[in-house]
Amino acid sequence: MAFTVADIDALAVAMERRGIGRVEIDGADGALTLVVEPAAAPKADLPKPLPAGAAQETAILARASIAGRFLSAHPWRSEPLATVGQAVAKSDIVGLVQVGPLYVPVTAPADGIVEAVLAEPGTLIGYGTPVARLRS
Amino acid sequence: MQSTISDNGWHAGTPPEMAERPHISLLATTAVLFEAPGAFDLAQQQRIWALARRIATWEGVSEAVPGMTNLLVLFARPPRAIDRFLALLEEAWHAAQASPLEGREVALPVTYGGEVGNSLADVSAHCGLSVDDVVSLHSAPLYTVFALGSHPGYCYLGGMDPRLAVPRRKVPLQRIPAGAVSIGGAQTGVSASPGPSGWHTIGHTDWCFFDVDRPIPAALAPGDRIRFAVERVVR
Amino acid sequence: MIELLAVSGPTTVQDLGRLGQYRFGVGTAGAMDDVALRAGNLLNGNSEDAAGIEIAIAPLRLRFLAETQFALTGGDAEALLGDRPLLPWWRVTARTGDVLTVRRITRGALVYLTVAGGIDVPPVLGSRSTQLRGEFGGLEGRVLRAGDRLPVGAPPARAILLDFGIEPPEFALARPLDRAEATVLRVVAAGEYHAFDMAARSLFWSTAWKVTPQSNRYGYRLEGSPVLPREPIEKRSHGIVPGVIQIPPSGQPIIQVRDAQTSGGYPKIGTVIEADLWRLGQARLGSSLRFAEASYDEALAARDAVEAYMGRLAATIARYREY
Numbered sequence: 304m305a306f307t308v309a310d311i312d313a314l315a316v317a318m319e320r321r322g323i324g325r326v327e328i329d330g331a332d333g334a335l336t337l338v339v340e341p342a343a344a345p346k347a348d349l350p351k352p353l354p355a356g357a358a359q360e361t362a363i364l365a366r367a368s369i370a371g372r373f374l375s376a377h378p379w380r381s382e383p384l385a386t387v388g389q390a391v392a393k394s395d396i397v398g399l400v401q402v403g404p405l406y407v408p409v410t411a412p413a414d415g416i417v418e419a420v421l422a423e424p425g426t427l428i429g430y431g432t433p434v435a436r437l438r439s
Numbered sequence: 440m441q442s443t444i445s446d447n448g449w450h451a452g453t454p455p456e457m458a459e460r461p462h463i464s465l466l467a468t469t470a471v472l473f474e475a476p477g478a479f480d481l482a483q484q485q486r487i488w489a490l491a492r493r494i495a496t497w498e499g500v501s502e503a504v505p506g507m508t509n510l511l512v513l514f515a516r517p518p519r520a521i522d523r524f525l526a527l528l529e530e531a532w533h534a535a536q537a538s539p540l541e542g543r544e545v546a547l548p549v550t551y552g553g554e555v556g557n558s559l560a561d562v563s564a565h566c567g568l569s570v571d572d573v574v575s576l577h578s579a580p581l582y583t584v585f586a587l588g589s590h591p592g593y594c595y596l597g598g599m600d601p602r603l604a605v606p607r608r609k610v611p612l613q614r615i616p617a618g619a620v621s622i623g624g625a626q627t628g629v630s631a632s633p634g635p636s637g638w639h640t641i642g643h644t645d646w647c648f649f650d651v652d653r654p655i656p657a658a659l660a661p662g663d664r665i666r667f668a669v670e671r672v673v674r
Numbered sequence: 675m676i677e678l679l680a681v682s683g684p685t686t687v688q689d690l691g692r693l694g695q696y697r698f699g700v701g702t703a704g705a706m707d708d709v710a711l712r713a714g715n716l717l718n719g720n721s722e723d724a725a726g727i728e729i730a731i732a733p734l735r736l737r738f739l740a741e742t743q744f745a746l747t748g749g750d751a752e753a754l755l756g757d758r759p760l761l762p763w764w765r766v767t768a769r770t771g772d773v774l775t776v777r778r779i780t781r782g783a784l785v786y787l788t789v790a791g792g793i794d795v796p797p798v799l800g801s802r803s804t805q806l807r808g809e810f811g812g813l814e815g816r817v818l819r820a821g822d823r824l825p826v827g828a829p830p831a832r833a834i835l836l837d838f839g840i841e842p843p844e845f846a847l848a849r850p851l852d853r854a855e856a857t858v859l860r861v862v863a864a865g866e867y868h869a870f871d872m873a874a875r876s877l878f879w880s881t882a883w884k885v886t887p888q889s890n891r892y893g894y895r896l897e898g899s900p901v902l903p904r905e906p907i908e909k910r911s912h913g914i915v916p917g918v919i920q921i922p923p924s925g926q927p928i929i930q931v932r933d934a935q936t937s938g939g940y941p942k943i944g945t946v947i948e949a950d951l952w953r954l955g956q957a958r959l960g961s962s963l964r965f966a967e968a969s970y971d972e973a974l975a976a977r978d979a980v981e982a983y984m985g986r987l988a989a990t991i992a993r994y995r996e997y
Contacts, residue, residue, distance in 0.1 A: 368836075377761050377762065377839075378841075378842075378845070379750050379762055379781060379842065380750075380761070395758075396761070399839075401841070402990075402994075403986070403990050404840050404841045404846060404983075404986060404987055404990055405838060405839075405840055405841075405990050405991070405994055406761075406763075406764075406838060406839040406840060406841065407836070407838050407994075408836075408837060408838065408839075462865065464864055464865030464942075465862055465863075465864065465945070465970055466862075466864060466914070466915050466917070466918060466942075466945045467861075467862040467915075467917055467945035467946065467947045467948060467970075467973050468862075468947065468948055468970060468973045468974055468977055469915040469916070469917065469945065469948055470913070470915050472865055472912055472913065474865070474910075474912065479910060501693060501694055502694055502696050502697055503697075504696045504697045504913045504936070505697075506910065506911050506912035506913050506937055507910035507911045507912065508910055509910060509912040509913075510913075511696070511912060511913025511914075511915075513696060513913075513915070515693075517974060517977070519974070521970050521971075586911070586937075587697060587698055587699045588699050588911060588913060588935070588936045588937030589699055589911075589935045589936060589937050590699055590701075590807045590808065590935060590936075591695075591698060591699045591700045591805065591807065591808035591810075592698065592699055592808075593699045595911055595937075631699070632807055632808055632809060633809075634807055649698070649699075649808065651798050651799055651808075651810050655698070656695070656698050656700070656799060657697075657698035657699065
């Protein structure tokens with residue numbers, strides 16, 4: 304496809320600003336679907352991250368920072384980056400988003416235990432899409 | 440378009456000295472090897488030097504490096520139309536006139552025998568000559584630097600007395616020092632830096648062949664001539 | 675500055691090689707896997723020809739004496755920054771005092787450590803590559819050892835703050851002829867190809883050649899059914915280049931590589947194309963190589979494909995930096 308990373312990024316940022324959730328573009332050489340999950344204003348049905356230091360057990364979401372194809376493991380490694388029950392530390396990599404030849408990490412926003420991997424490997428995910436749910 | 444040697448009609452597989460035309464072959468897209476037809480002699484080598492000077496100025500060529508009656512043409516950018524390049528190269532050879540011998544002459548002080556030149560006795564025995572004869576035959580000629588190659592600063596020399604020829608070692612030595620003067624087959628040379636060698640070392644010189652701090656790092660160039668000056672003979 | 679804590683094999687400083695010094699007998703040296711070095715430099719925002727460290731044998735341990743952005747490319751390895759495992763073809767930032775450990779090379783043969791700013795040993799004759807035979811370039815012209823300290827150049831002005839990686843080239847540069855059980859190298863026939871009869875040639879193309887333990891930066895010595903010319907050939911000494919496949923009297927091919935002598939006399943059956951030299955560099959000892967015949971024009975096209983891949987990487991990384 305003729306889209307560059309910069310194009311997709313710019314589009315995602317513009318969508319987020321204007322509150323557009325989904326864009327589908329059909330071109331001669333392929334189609335692009337962009338899904339933006341607004342991180343700043345999470346939907347009501349998504350668990351809300353609480354400020355660090357909250358005493359109770361809370362769900363934390365690791366979200367994609369860029370739109371692209373979700374990879375649960377590096378293609379050279381058989382083991383997934385995050386498995387249910389695994390303890391992760393803040394900024395550990397829990398998944399990858401492939402944009403062209405680039406692999407951008409999805410990182411844990413805080414220490415926690417992986418409760419669920421939410422994204423399907425190989426699928427296109429959007430900017431802000433939750434990739435893994437962690438329990439503190 | 441196939442542009443392998445088989446399609447260009449060069450005399451692949453024919454020893455170059457038997458061929459009337461030069462033998463030109465590809466080293467993938469990195470370089471082209473030009474091998475002059477005819478005898479291995481100074482006159483032919485002088486034409487190679489002239490060809491090297493000419494080709495080195497061609498666009499897309501990074502270097503033209505003389506070997507022994509041959510020339511390696513290295514590409515900075517490999518030509519798109521290789522057949523045309525090869526044809527021009529052959530034309531340039533036919534136009535090349537022998538470069539005059541205008542190099543400098545240097546004398547290299549050599550200690551024959553001793554710790555480094557410990558094969559002097561073996562060479563003398565193999566050739567059926569006294570140690571003194573080996574030394575005097577080896578130090579008599581004015582050798583011509585035909586080409587540089589192998590390792591930094593190493594000179595391929597022409598002019599050794601054929602009576603000093605000794606077959607190379609079956610098992611190479613792991614390391615001989617810089618300055619080792621040795622004989623291998625019908626050739627003689629001086630190692631410019633320490634390294635493995637299959638040759639027989641008969642002496643040693645402290646002369647420096649290569650210095651990265653000089654504007655031209657190699658002390659000698661094709662066309663220069665050297666004489667081995669006997670400093671002493673250690674028996 | 676980087677301090678080497680433990681080095682277990684021939685690890686050297688390499689850039690893309692010392693070009694234009696052949697007429698003085700100076701070979702190119704340079705990274706065996708040039709694609710990995712170039713990509714590592716792009717990850718760090720360097721120019722593609724900055725110097726890095728070529729790691730041939732693990733374990734290796736080193737300490738960053740200042741905050742340093744670095745990348746690991748080439749083969750895959752069990753590598754840790756402190757106690758944090760690292761992904762291959764990945765770029766991260768080390769803090770002052772962080773220790774990088776390369777425990778084991780698990781895929782390919784060579785791992786490249788590139789740093790933002792490049793390894794800043796003094797350039798010699800236009801290159802920072804280690805010239806082992808000439809004993810110059812790199813760090814004092816020798817392999818690295820524990821206790822060595824390597825200077826790091828000034829990082830590029832527009833550093834990338836996020837950690838990220840790139841797809842290894844085997845995906846982008848995949849070819850229909852790739853096989854799981856052998857590294858396939860495309861070869862252009864060389865000067866003495868026609869001195870081998872049809873049977874010898876077809877043996878050359880069909881054999882799965884074993885990479886013997888006597889293989890290194892100088893040359894890859896292969897083992898298989900001997901391939902012999904119709905009659906013994908002795909060539910006058912002539913220039914050779916990395917990738918040249920010589921056939922010595924034993925009939926067992928030798929592929930000359932980056933630290934090879936600049937000249938030789940054995941008959942040459944072919945030359946591995948430039949675009950596949952990185953694949954040769956990543957072939958492990960004991961693994962198998964196969965040769966596939968290519969024309970000059972196919973070799974050019976393959977070279978263009980590598981350049982296009984590099985161009986795409988550079989453009990994508992530049993856009994990500996602006997992101």
